[in-house]
Amino acid sequence: MKNYLFPSRFKNISGLIFYLTTLIGAVVYFSGVSMDEILVMKVPAIINDPIFTNNKGIWIENGILDELITVVLIISGIIHSFSREKMEDEYISIIRLQALTWSIYVNYSLVLLATLLIFGMAYFHVMIIHLFSLIILFNVRFQLKLRSYYKSGTDEE
């Protein structure tokens, strides 16, 4: 049965990139640095809301640090989460599915809470964090469950 997983050789390198990018992204975001002023270059814009930029037209000036972090974090997070284990079997698929189910429940519970309790610009920040929270929650949950799976039955023949 096709399982749509990446080869296991991508797992370690994508994990390193994912956790490093998450750390860098969190530090940059919460430090309040204006990401639109870092790595400024001309980029194509299909839609460009003037609320956030002063540019008009298809080619706009934009600091690409936030786009870079977003793209790297999402791609590395997906590859890390969905790379085969060295010995991928049906029980690991079940652990992956359970971690995905758990993370969707927790992620959207947090979004519902935020929707009911947080307003104004603070809610905009919640939405930014929500871009990454699902993949982060899923990764952390899956890796913790995998760790306890690999530790299981170490004293038994």
Added chain:
Amino acid sequence: MKNRIRVFRAELNISQEELANQMGVSRQTIHAIENNKYAPSLTLGMKIAKYFNIPVEEIFVLEQEEK
């Protein structure tokens, strides 16, 4: 669902690791099945039965509430 894999494995004197290698799964998965933490797929269940050369219903037994 309960199973008697540990019993049949002991009769053949093979380890979890050896059985896992034969089945193409990890040792931890065999451990989880033996401890009733995980009910294997039909394919894996039948492979295990074939390996022990025993009917599948003699290895895997439904518990009362599952019947």
